[in-house]
Amino acid sequence: MIITALLLAATISPFDQVVASERAFAAASLEKGLHEAFLAYLAPDAIGFLPLPGPARPSHEGKPPTTAKLAWGPTWVAVSSAGDLALSTGPWKISHQEQSVIDVSTGWFFSIWRREPDGAWKVAVDSGISSPVKFELPKVVENGFAGAPASTPRPGAAANARIGVTTAERALDVAAKAGLGKAIEAQADPAVRVYREGQAAAFGEAAAKSLLGKDNRKVSCTPDRVVTSASGALGYAYGTCLGEGSDTSKYGFLRVWRMQADGTWKILADVTP
Numbered sequence: 001m002i003i004t005a006l007l008l009a010a011t012i013s014p015f016d017q018v019v020a021s022e023r024a025f026a027a028a029s030l031e032k033g034l035h036e037a038f039l040a041y042l043a044p045d046a047i048g049f050l051p052l053p054g055p056a057r058p059s060h061e062g063k064p065p066t067t068a069k070l071a072w073g074p075t076w077v078a079v080s081s082a083g084d085l086a087l088s089t090g091p092w093k094i095s096h097q098e099q100s101v102i103d104v105s106t107g108w109f110f111s112i113w114r115r116e117p118d119g120a121w122k123v124a125v126d127s128g129i130s131s132p133v134k135f136e137l138p139k140v141v142e143n144g145f146a147g148a149p150a151s152t153p154r155p156g157a158a159a160n161a162r163i164g165v166t167t168a169e170r171a172l173d174v175a176a177k178a179g180l181g182k183a184i185e186a187q188a189d190p191a192v193r194v195y196r197e198g199q200a201a202a203f204g205e206a207a208a209k210s211l212l213g214k215d216n217r218k219v220s221c222t223p224d225r226v227v228t229s230a231s232g233a234l235g236y237a238y239g240t241c242l243g244e245g246s247d248t249s250k251y252g253f254l255r256v257w258r259m260q261a262d263g264t265w266k267i268l269a270d271v272t273p
Contacts, residue, residue, distance in 0.1 A: 014083040018113055019141050021121040022074045022088050034070050035060040043114060043122035049252040051273060053224055053238045056126050070094045072109055073137040076193075076203075078144030078268075082153050082231035086113040086121065087144065087256060087269065089193065089201075092128065093135040106133040108201045110193075110254065110271050112236055124227075125238060127254045127271045129195045144191070157232025165226050165235040165257045168265040172255075173221050177244055180272065181215030184208075189258050189266035197273035215272075218244040221253060233259040234268075241272060 012020070021041070028037035038060045048056030072092035079086040089110045109128035113121045168187065175183035184194065185208065194202040194211050202211040219241040228235035236256045243249040256269040 014079045014086070014115075015077060015143050015145075018077050018079055018086040018088060018121055019074060021113065022077070022090075022111070025123070026072050029070050029072075033065050034068060035063045035066065038126075041123050042126065043116070043124050046123055046126060047238060048126045049254070049273075052240055052250060052252040053254075056123075068094055068096050071135070071137070074141050075138040076142045076144050080229035080231050080234045081145070081148055082229050084115050084231075085124075085227075085229045085234060085236075086115075087111070088113060089269075090138055091133045091135050093133070105130055106135050107131045108133065108195055110195060110269060112254075112256075125236070125254060127238075127252075129197045129199075129201070129271065129273050131195075131198060131200060153230035154232065158228045158230050161228035161232040161235050161259065162226050164259065164265050165228060165237060166223070168257060169221070169223050169226070169237050169255070172267075176219050176221055176241070178218060179215075180217045180219050180221075180241070181212035184215075184267055184270050184272075185212045187265075187267050188212075189260075189268045192267055193269040195269075195271040195273070217241075217249075217251075218247070219249075219251065220244060235265075 025037060025041040028040060042056050046056040047053050048059060073090050074088045075090040077088045092109050093106045107128055107130040111123050112125040114124040116122050172183050172187060188208060190205055192208045194208045196211060199211060202208045221241040223237040223239040226235060226237045238254045241251040241253050251272050253272040255267055257265045258268040260266055
């Protein structure tokens with residue numbers, strides 16, 4: 001595994017490595033089975049949403065083989081300038097071979113990949129939504145950070161970024177008590193991606209504004225963890241949003257933050273089903 005990862009890193013870019021890893025993961029799901037594939041590609045401490053965030057591997061460990069076929073492919077991948085974190089998203093489709101209430105389901109996945117010490121990429125966070133999608137395997141993958149310069153990790157950069165993302169999350173929490181959609185919109189990156197259960201995913205400011213305009217949930221959001229790249233310019237937070245007042249609803253959330261040219265932090269992706 002170590003030799004293979006080192007050879008891969010020496011011959012192709014981090015972007016291509018992540019695309020290849022995502023596609024290999026998806027192929028393994030169809031060839032070897034859903035549970036076996038996830039156990040091979042999930043990081044030991046990977047987080048999943050069922051629907052609140054928690055360890056992802058127990059959902060697949062010790063499970064009998066399933067006849068359900070889960071297919072997916074990336075349409076957009078972005079890798080941190082330090083080459084340690086990556087974002088991947090695209091459509092998915094699950095077909096149930098056994099008798100099921102739903103024969104076919106579709107949606108969008110949003111995964112965060114992490115480069116391990118041996119150079120291999122593993123899924124650190126597995127999230128997504130169910131959504132009506134005309135599914136077909138993507139042939140082209142957009143490089144979300146194309147043209148961005150590489151950077152050398154600086155001492156303290158990740159720690160400072162963690163403070164920045166944590167501060168931004170606190171500000172968002174305050175605003176979300178009056179409405180989650182408007183709170184996200186106010187802190188959105190120009191290239192923001194928004195995912196809501198049962199809705200078409202929104203890419204870019206205009207589409208995101210339309211989708212967020214429908215999200216009037218009044219919530220209080222608390223991160224379980226904030227993780228940042230060694231580059232100090234990219235980070236993510238996941239946790240739980242609780243309904244305000246008499247609303248006892250709970251929602252797991254995943255947010256990716258990107259530092260802007262002026263040093264502020266904006267939301268690049270929000271998955272709050």
